[in-house]
Amino acid sequence: MSTVEQQVTPGFETSRRGFMAGSGAALVVGFTLPASGRALAAKAAPAAFTPNAWLRITADNRVTVVCGSSEMGQGVLTAIPQLMAEELDADWPQVSVEQAPVSQAFANPAFGMQATGGSTTVRGHWDVMRNAGATARAMLVAAAAEQWKVSPADCRTEAGHVIHGSKKLSYGQLAEAAAKQKAPEKVALKDPKDFKILGQRKKRLDTAGKTNGQAKYGIDVNLPGMLVAVMSRSPTPGAKAVKVDDSAAKAVKGVKQVITLPTGVAVLATGYWAAKKGRDALKIEWDAGALKGLSSAGITKQLAAAADSATAVAKQEGAVEVRSGKVVESTYEAPYLAHACMEPMNCTAWVKPDGVEVWAGTQSQGPVQGILSQVAAVDPGKVKVNTMMLGGGFGRRFAPDFVIDATLLSKISGSPVKLVYSREDDMAAGFYRPASVAKFAGAVGADGRATLLESGVGSPSIMAASGFMKIPEDGVDTFAMEGIADHPYDIPNQRLAYGRSEPGPVVWFWRSVGHSQNIFFMESFIDELAAAAGKDPFEFRRAMLDKQPRYKKVLEVAAEKAGWGKPLPAGVTRGIAVAQSFGSYVAEVAEVSLGADGTPRVHRVVAAVDCGMTVNPAIIERQIEGAIVYGLSAALYGKISYKDGRVEQGNFHEYPVLRHNEMPKVEVHIVASSEKPGGIGEPGTPPIAPAVANAIFAATGKRLRSLPFDTEQLKKA
Structure with a gap:
C-alpha cells in the first residue's frame, strides 16, 4: 500500500501562488x-x-x-x-x-x-x-x-x-x-x-x-492502460484513516493497487465495478476527530447563536433602537445543500515523465493548471487540461478536489487513472451550500409602510473556504449577506449584520450562492411585513420600489402576466417574490395548492426577467425554467443533515429532486432592456422558494420559515 499524507493540502489553499506564477496575474483579453x-x-x-x-x-x-x-x-x-x-x-x-x-x-x-x-x-x-x-x-x-x-x-x-x-x-x-x-x-x-x-x-x-453521442463528458474518457479509482472517504469532516486492512480488497479480481491519500483510501482496478467492490471490502480504522458528534441540531444552535451576536455590519441606515408601530420578529433557517450534479464528480489524469494531462468537466481550467503544477511538481506550461462537457456544474465543478486526487493517484501508481465518485461519495463529499440562520425584526407604521428592518445572519464563510478570497476588514462575507444587504426596498431604518460561524462541513458556491437562501429569508419576511400592515403583498413591495425601476418593472410584469388579483380555481393561491442577482432582475409568481397530506403542488410559475440586452431568448427561457426546477427541488426536498458526524443522505431516494409529474407550467416573459447583459444561469433560482412559501401562507395563514418545507404543519385535519 502506498501512502501520501503531506504531499498536497486538498483544496484551493495550495493553488493561489502556483496559479499566479504559472499564468500571470494580469488580465489578458487582447x-x-x-x-x-x-x-x-x-x-x-x-x-x-x-x-x-x-x-x-x-x-x-x-x-x-x-x-x-x-x-x-x-x-x-x-x-x-x-x-x-x-x-x-x-x-x-x-x-x-x-x-x-x-x-x-x-x-x-x-x-x-x-x-x-x-x-x-x-x-x-x-x-x-x-x-x-x-x-x-x-x-x-x-x-x-x-x-x-x-x-x-x-x-x-x-x-x-x-x-x-x-x-x-x-x-x-x-x-x-x-x-x-x-x-x-x-x-x-x-x-x-x-x-x-x-x-x-x-x-x-x-x-x-x-x-x-459525439459530445464527450468526463465520464466518457477511456485511455489505454487506464485504471479506475474509487475512494473510501472520510466518514466525518476532518476524519483520518489511521489503520487500513486492504487484504480483502486486493483479493478482488481486477484490483491492482490501494493508495491512501489525505482525503481517503483509493482502490485502483481495471474497471469501475472491481474498484467499487474492492473499496467496499476495505477495513479502515478512522480517527473521527473533533466533529465525530456533529449533528444538524447542534449546527442550528451554533448558527442561531452567531445570528444573535452578529457584529459585522453590512448595512446600517437611520436608527434601529426605537421600534414603533406593528413589530414583527422571525427566525429563518436553511440547511446545507449538495449540488447533486447528474454526472457525479470524475477526472482522468495521466502524470507522464514530461508533464501532466487531465480530462475533466471542470469550471476552473486556469486554477487547475496552477494547482496541478504543484501537485505533480512540473512547470504550469506542462499541465494540459482537456475540458470535457459537464453533466451539471452549479459551482461544484469549480472545486479542485476530484482533479487533485486523480492526479495524485496517477503520479503514485504510474498509470493513467480515472477517479469516479459514486452518487453516495459525491453526496457526502462536502463542498455544500452553507447552512444559515437569519433572525429578522421589522416594523410597519400606521400608513402601512415598512419603517424598520433589522437582521443578523449566522453562516459559514464561502470566502474563507474558497482559498482564493479574503474576508474584508469589516468582517462581512459578501456571499453570506447578498440578497439581504443589497435588498431594494426603501426602508428608512436598517441594520443588517453578519455573524460568522464554522460548524465544520466544507462550504462552497451553489447555484445563485447566497441569494439562494437569503432571498427566501428576505422575500418571506417582506411578506410578513405586508401581512402585518394589512396590505396586498404585490402592492406592499411595489410601494417601496420607486427608487428601483428595474425591480419594479419585473415585479409589475410578473403580476400582470400572472393575473394577480384575479380569481383562481378553488384551493389555489398565489405568492410573489422578486430578486436581483448577477446583474439580472427576476420576479416570480407561483400558483400553489395543498394536498390533504400537506404536500404543496405548484401548478404554474410566471417569471419576468430583465437581464439587459439579450443574446438568445430561447436560452434565457430554458435557464429560467431549469433554475426554477433546481430551486423548487431544494425548497420541497433539499437537505444535507448530520447525525453522529455523518451525512444522512446517500442517493436520490434520500435527496429527491423534482419529478416530471411535479413540474409546474412555467411562463417566462423577457423584459426589453437596453442595459448591458446580466447573468442568466442562476437568477431564476432565488425567487421560487419564497414565491411558493408566500402562496402557502395565503392559503393557510401558516408561515414556513425553514427549508425544505415542513409539510407536517400543513396537513389538513
Whole structure:
C-alpha cells in the first residue's frame, strides 16, 4: 500500500501562488493569439485567418469560434459564437464552435482567469467578443477593398461576404489576404437595432453532439492502460484513516493497487465495478476527530447563536433602537445543500515523465493548471487540461478536489487513472451550500409602510473556504449577506449584520450562492411585513420600489402576466417574490395548492426577467425554467443533515429532486432592456422558494420559515 499524507493540502489553499506564477496575474483579453495558439491554429488549418485567439476562418468559408468557457448546459457554446458572429456579420449556418485549450488568452474577463461561474460568461465577454468580431470584419473589408482598389468605407458585409456594388467575395476567399492586414486599434460596434444574430432564437450548436453521442463528458474518457479509482472517504469532516486492512480488497479480481491519500483510501482496478467492490471490502480504522458528534441540531444552535451576536455590519441606515408601530420578529433557517450534479464528480489524469494531462468537466481550467503544477511538481506550461462537457456544474465543478486526487493517484501508481465518485461519495463529499440562520425584526407604521428592518445572519464563510478570497476588514462575507444587504426596498431604518460561524462541513458556491437562501429569508419576511400592515403583498413591495425601476418593472410584469388579483380555481393561491442577482432582475409568481397530506403542488410559475440586452431568448427561457426546477427541488426536498458526524443522505431516494409529474407550467416573459447583459444561469433560482412559501401562507395563514418545507404543519385535519 502506498501512502501520501503531506504531499498536497486538498483544496484551493495550495493553488493561489502556483496559479499566479504559472499564468500571470494580469488580465489578458487582447486580440493577440499566443504562440501556442498560433501553432495550434496553423496545424489545424494552414491557410486560416486567425486574427485573435477566439476566431478562425478557413478557405471553405467556415467560421470557427473558440470558447474558453465550460459548457454545463447553460448554452455558452452557442452564446459566445453569437457574440462573435454578430459583429463579424458571419453566415450563421457556417459557424461552428470548439473548446479552447487552457490558456490565459482565454481568461474570463470577469475573473482574470480561465474559469466559468457566477453567471459571468456572457456579461464578461459582451464587449470582448464583439470587439474581436468587429476587428476581424474590418480586416476582411480592408483585404477586399485593397483587391478591388476601392475605399473600405464603400464596402459592406453580409452573411459571410464583403460586398461592393455587384462585386462579392466570401470571407473564405479573403482569409489569406485578410491575415496580412494590420488589425485596427479601434472599431465601431453595431447599434443594437441592427442586430441580426444577437437577440435571436438561434439553435444551440451543441445539441446535435449531445443527442448523437459525439459530445464527450468526463465520464466518457477511456485511455489505454487506464485504471479506475474509487475512494473510501472520510466518514466525518476532518476524519483520518489511521489503520487500513486492504487484504480483502486486493483479493478482488481486477484490483491492482490501494493508495491512501489525505482525503481517503483509493482502490485502483481495471474497471469501475472491481474498484467499487474492492473499496467496499476495505477495513479502515478512522480517527473521527473533533466533529465525530456533529449533528444538524447542534449546527442550528451554533448558527442561531452567531445570528444573535452578529457584529459585522453590512448595512446600517437611520436608527434601529426605537421600534414603533406593528413589530414583527422571525427566525429563518436553511440547511446545507449538495449540488447533486447528474454526472457525479470524475477526472482522468495521466502524470507522464514530461508533464501532466487531465480530462475533466471542470469550471476552473486556469486554477487547475496552477494547482496541478504543484501537485505533480512540473512547470504550469506542462499541465494540459482537456475540458470535457459537464453533466451539471452549479459551482461544484469549480472545486479542485476530484482533479487533485486523480492526479495524485496517477503520479503514485504510474498509470493513467480515472477517479469516479459514486452518487453516495459525491453526496457526502462536502463542498455544500452553507447552512444559515437569519433572525429578522421589522416594523410597519400606521400608513402601512415598512419603517424598520433589522437582521443578523449566522453562516459559514464561502470566502474563507474558497482559498482564493479574503474576508474584508469589516468582517462581512459578501456571499453570506447578498440578497439581504443589497435588498431594494426603501426602508428608512436598517441594520443588517453578519455573524460568522464554522460548524465544520466544507462550504462552497451553489447555484445563485447566497441569494439562494437569503432571498427566501428576505422575500418571506417582506411578506410578513405586508401581512402585518394589512396590505396586498404585490402592492406592499411595489410601494417601496420607486427608487428601483428595474425591480419594479419585473415585479409589475410578473403580476400582470400572472393575473394577480384575479380569481383562481378553488384551493389555489398565489405568492410573489422578486430578486436581483448577477446583474439580472427576476420576479416570480407561483400558483400553489395543498394536498390533504400537506404536500404543496405548484401548478404554474410566471417569471419576468430583465437581464439587459439579450443574446438568445430561447436560452434565457430554458435557464429560467431549469433554475426554477433546481430551486423548487431544494425548497420541497433539499437537505444535507448530520447525525453522529455523518451525512444522512446517500442517493436520490434520500435527496429527491423534482419529478416530471411535479413540474409546474412555467411562463417566462423577457423584459426589453437596453442595459448591458446580466447573468442568466442562476437568477431564476432565488425567487421560487419564497414565491411558493408566500402562496402557502395565503392559503393557510401558516408561515414556513425553514427549508425544505415542513409539510407536517400543513396537513389538513
